[in-house]
Amino acid sequence: MVEAVMRPQATARTARKRTGLHKAMQRKSTIAFIMALPLILLIAVMVLYPAGYSLHLATLNKSMERFVGLNNFTFLFKRETFWLVVWQSCIFAVTAVVFKALIGFIVAHFVHNIPTKGQRKWRGMLLVPWVIPPAMSCLAWLWLFDPSYSAFNYIIALFGGDPIPWTGNTYWARFSVILVNIWIGAPFFMIMYLAALKSVPDQLYEAAAIDGANWWQRIWFVTLPMMRNIIAITALFSLIVTFANFDIVRVLTFGGPIDTTHVFATWAFRIGIEGGDIPLGACVSLFMVPILMFAAVFILRDINRRGNEA
Amino acid sequence: MHSRNPSRRRFIATTAAASAVAVAAPYVRGAHAAGKLNIGFWDHWVPGANDTLTRLTKEWAEKEKVEVTIDYIPSQGNKLLLTIAAEAQAKAGHDILAHPTWEPQAHAKILEPMTDVMEPLIKQNGKVNATVEYLGRADGKWIAVPATVGSQIKGPCSRIDLMKQHAGIDVKAMYPAGSAPKADSWNLDAFLKAAEACHKAGAPFGIGLGGTTDSVDTAGAFFHAHGAALVNKDGQITVKSDPVRKTLDYMKKLASFFPPDAPAWDDASNNKWLVSGKGALIMNPPSAWAVAKRDAPQVAEQCWTHGMPSGPNGRYAPFLPYFWGVWAFSKNKPAAKSLLTHLSQRSSAEAMVAASQGYDLPSFEKLTDFKTWAEIGPPVGTLYHYPNPYNHQILSVAAAPAPPKIAVQIYTQGILTKMIVRHLQGEAMEKTLAWAESECEGFMRT
Numbered sequence: 001m002v003e004a005v006m007r008p009q010a011t012a013r014t015a016r017k018r019t020g021l022h023k024a025m026q027r028k029s030t031i032a033f034i035m036a037l038p039l040i041l042l043i044a045v046m047v048l049y050p051a052g053y054s055l056h057l058a059t060l061n062k063s064m065e066r067f068v069g070l071n072n073f074t075f076l077f078k079r080e081t082f083w084l085v086v087w088q089s090c091i092f093a094v095t096a097v098v099f100k101a102l103i104g105f106i107v108a109h110f111v112h113n114i115p116t117k118g119q120r121k122w123r124g125m126l127l128v129p130w131v132i133p134p135a136m137s138c139l140a141w142l143w144l145f146d147p148s149y150s151a152f153n154y155i156i157a158l159f160g161g162d163p164i165p166w167t168g169n170t171y172w173a174r175f176s177v178i179l180v181n182i183w184i185g186a187p188f189f190m191i192m193y194l195a196a197l198k199s200v201p202d203q204l205y206e207a208a209a210i211d212g213a214n215w216w217q218r219i220w221f222v223t224l225p226m227m228r229n230i231i232a233i234t235a236l237f238s239l240i241v242t243f244a245n246f247d248i249v250r251v252l253t254f255g256g257p258i259d260t261t262h263v264f265a266t267w268a269f270r271i272g273i274e275g276g277d278i279p280l281g282a283c284v285s286l287f288m289v290p291i292l293m294f295a296a297v298f299i300l301r302d303i304n305r306r307g308n309e310a
Numbered sequence: 311m312h313s314r315n316p317s318r319r320r321f322i323a324t325t326a327a328a329s330a331v332a333v334a335a336p337y338v339r340g341a342h343a344a345g346k347l348n349i350g351f352w353d354h355w356v357p358g359a360n361d362t363l364t365r366l367t368k369e370w371a372e373k374e375k376v377e378v379t380i381d382y383i384p385s386q387g388n389k390l391l392l393t394i395a396a397e398a399q400a401k402a403g404h405d406i407l408a409h410p411t412w413e414p415q416a417h418a419k420i421l422e423p424m425t426d427v428m429e430p431l432i433k434q435n436g437k438v439n440a441t442v443e444y445l446g447r448a449d450g451k452w453i454a455v456p457a458t459v460g461s462q463i464k465g466p467c468s469r470i471d472l473m474k475q476h477a478g479i480d481v482k483a484m485y486p487a488g489s490a491p492k493a494d495s496w497n498l499d500a501f502l503k504a505a506e507a508c509h510k511a512g513a514p515f516g517i518g519l520g521g522t523t524d525s526v527d528t529a530g531a532f533f534h535a536h537g538a539a540l541v542n543k544d545g546q547i548t549v550k551s552d553p554v555r556k557t558l559d560y561m562k563k564l565a566s567f568f569p570p571d572a573p574a575w576d577d578a579s580n581n582k583w584l585v586s587g588k589g590a591l592i593m594n595p596p597s598a599w600a601v602a603k604r605d606a607p608q609v610a611e612q613c614w615t616h617g618m619p620s621g622p623n624g625r626y627a628p629f630l631p632y633f634w635g636v637w638a639f640s641k642n643k644p645a646a647k648s649l650l651t652h653l654s655q656r657s658s659a660e661a662m663v664a665a666s667q668g669y670d671l672p673s674f675e676k677l678t679d680f681k682t683w684a685e686i687g688p689p690v691g692t693l694y695h696y697p698n699p700y701n702h703q704i705l706s707v708a709a710a711p712a713p714p715k716i717a718v719q720i721y722t723q724g725i726l727t728k729m730i731v732r733h734l735q736g737e738a739m740e741k742t743l744a745w746a747e748s749e750c751e752g753f754m755r756t
Contacts, residue, residue: 062715062755063419079752080745093528147571147579148586169572256521257573258728272393276715276720277755 021034067223072283081267082284089263089288091174092249093242097235103182104189104234107237111190112197121298123191130187138251139182145252162170163307168258177261182250185241196230206254229303237298253287264288331452345642346377347649350404352390352460352632353382354666355597356462356673362665363459363653371653376645382703385410405640406649409633411707411722413448414454415714421453422636427647428452429580431654438674441629445714446637448625455636455650458659460632462595463671463705464527470612472590474512477504481756485616487691488684490700493617498535501619502564508590509567516583516592518575521724525575527628528593529726532564533557533622540720541712546756548748553623558739560731573731580702585609595629596693599692600667603688611688615696617678617703627698631673667691675701719753 016059024030041270048252072292076082078233111122116282145166167173179287204222211223224231255262255270262270272281314510349367354360360382360579371378381404383390390410396419397403414421428446432438438446442456475478478502505515518525533539538553548554553611565572569583583589584604592598602610618627634653635647652658659672664682678697686693698705708726709717720726725746732742 075752080748104667147574148569148583148588165571166576168571173574253574254576255520256724258731269388272720273388273395275719276412276722277719278395280755 012107046083047186052288054277057279058278058286062279063249076283084259084268085262085264088201089243092263093239096178097238100185100189100238101183103116103186103236104193107190108193110196126190127187129183134184134247137184138248142252145176149297168257170257172190173257177252181242185238186282190235192230195226200226232299232303235291236296243292335389344374344376344645347642347645348404349378349380350383350393350407351380352408352573354459356666356669362661366658366661370649370662373504374648377494384687390425401639404524405642406634407648408637409454411445411630412718413427414633414635415448418453420638421612422638422640422643424452424455427455427651435677438673441705441707442673444710445631446633454633455654457632458662458672461671461673462630464593464595464628465618466591467594467599467613467615468591470614475710476513481614481616485695487498487694491617491702495664497621498619498621500587505564513590514567515568516580516589518579519565519572519727522577524577524580525727526708526724529632529705529730531618531626531628533726534706535623538578540746541713541716543711545713545716546635547747547750549750551745555739558733562640562733565734584753594698613692615693617695625703626706627703629707639647664730671697694747716753725749
């Protein structure tokens with residue numbers, strides 16, 4: 001009798017379980033999670049593990065034999081070159097992102113105004129700097145800026161000008177690395193802004209025109225508010241990538257002259273790999289995290305607020 | 311089912327038969343009876359040089375019945391440094407790995423001691439110079455074997471015609487092919503005067519002041535010539551000393567005759583300077599001359615590699631040895647040591663020197679008389695004095711004699727060239743010294 005009572009209960013439990021699993025599998029979030037799982041695992045292995053490991057390395061002494069807590073960080077704070085690198089990284093990233101955004105915005109407008117038939121060609125051509133591997137394009141720029149055989153200086157000399165020490169003088173060297181970063185990165189802004197421009201409804205411009213808005217007012221009151229989120233996201237993304245840039249400085253100036261173009265990544269490499277002080281190198285590279293986190297929180301909070309307002 | 315239990319008599323008979331076969335059968339040595347060896351050699355820039363190293367290795371492997379795998383790892387993009395760092399972290403990888411100048415000291419604790427290889431080699435090939443000992447020994451033991459491949463002296467490579475015409479110096483007479491140098495008058499003052507004269511004539515000396523090795527090595531030799539060190543061998547900071555001040559004074563004068571963009575030069579700049587025909591002298595191993603031979607033969611015909619000028623502390627030449635190291639976690643240490651012994655034999659070294667057109671340099675005293683250096687040209691004899699055959703120069707590495715873990719920081723951060731550039735650009739001597747002292751304090755971390 002007991003057996004007879006228990007059996008239906010067990011069957012019901014199994015059925016419930018099956019139904020539960022079935023329901024879970026039918027939920028969009030579960031499917032989404034399962035489909036994203038390979039990527040999550042990949043990120044865990046390729047990003048989280050190295051990040052955790054570099055945190056571990058940053059707490060070791062120079063010979064990596066004992067735990068020193070935050071000593072490496074406090075040591076860095078006392079180094080003149082470290083603060084020079086912090087300053088230069090900020091100048092490099094902020095200046096480059098501002099100019100990339102500005103140039104991207106202007107060029108996107110030009111391209112947007114080209115008739116659809118010929119637009120594809122222009123889009124393709126303007127994307128070229130962004131799709132060439134940076135190491136290769138940097139080598140081409142290196143030849144243009146070469147200390148002794150600069151092609152730019154050759155042209156300047158044709159007009160009777162003095163040669164410019166593109167990579168030999170602190171200010172010119174900073175200008176050169178920022179210029180190359182803008183050249184490589186501006187097409188990304190252009191394509192993002194172009195996509196955003198295309199999604200602005202024409203009716204808004206028509207309404208603005210009826211209200212008598214001029215060209216500048218249309219940009220300020222229609223285009224920019226409609227593009228705010230994409231501008232913010234693009235700026236954040238580019239800020240992260242520019243802050244972590246390595247190849248441009250490494251190829252063009254090697255951090256010189258006298259360390260005045262080093263950014264976090266190049267200095268971390270110089271100290272960690274070339275100088276054999278891996279814990280200190282890890283510390284330098286980790287210093288980017290709080291700066292970028294601050295920028296991310298600041299920008300994303302603004303986007304969220306606007307999202308809620310909408 | 312039929313089963314048969316072996317009887318005691320049958321068991322004994324079978325065992326006896328098996329033993330007889332085992333004893334009587336000849337020892338069959340397999341093709342790879344002595345195991346495997348995984349090697350990471352430096353990828354040579356001279357076409358064909360890797361082939362010679364492969365041939366020498368395979369000859370040995372065939373004789374010793376070892377299965378070898380060779381990877382040629384380039385130094386471009388610091389691939390070799392990254393490989394060393396990765397293998398040191400993972401405690402896995404190649405059995406033998408090429409180690410550039412400072413790397414053996416950086417990984418001394420995880421390198422197999424090589425004293426049992428080096429002592430017989432020194433007996434056989436002659437002693438090695440103090441720089442090789444400084445970089446290749448730790449705690450009284452050899453930690454790596456100096457490699458012929460990649461080791462180089464970065465002495466002056468002068469234009470015979472331009473030096474004679476503008477500075478009145480006959481470099482061929484000063485360093486005659488086939489006989490000892492007659493370079494008593496070749497000192498720092500003569501060098502400065504020659505630099506000034508060539509600069510005035512529009513053919514400046516092409517010496518860089520950047521952060522890469524060619525610039526740092528040259529600066530290091532001038533510091534040594536004055537007896538100047540930023541940190542002494544006991545690890546004490548000696549930046550604020552008279553020899554350092556004198557060196558900076560001298561270098562400020564000398565650097566004013568360099569090309570104005572010298573602070574931005576990298577390791578390719580001086581090569582290009584020579585090949586373009588613009589300069590009267592560069593500091594480089596014979597790679598620049600070899601490129602000129604291919605691209606600008608009229609320039610190559612006028613090149614002569616010779617010794618450094620002497621200073622108050624002696625005549626110092628920048629020397630950059632490469633090493634071969636065997637990881638402590640290597641799975642086949644006996645085979646690795648045997649191969650390194652083979653590659654350090656006179657015949658092997660001679661083959662490597664010939665394959666590299668004289669660029670590669672054995673570190674042993676008795677291996678500086680190969681006919682490649684005497685015969686290669688044009689002009690014939692151009693490399694005769696490259697291997698320092700009369701020991702009239704002290705081979706040195708920049709930042710020595712500081713303890714290697716401090717010296718490597720001074721070297722890779724290019725502190726010497728940065729000091730020169732700062733002072734050259736108008737910074738007061740004492741301010742430059744204070745900056746360098748602060749940097750050196752930062753390198754004292756353990």
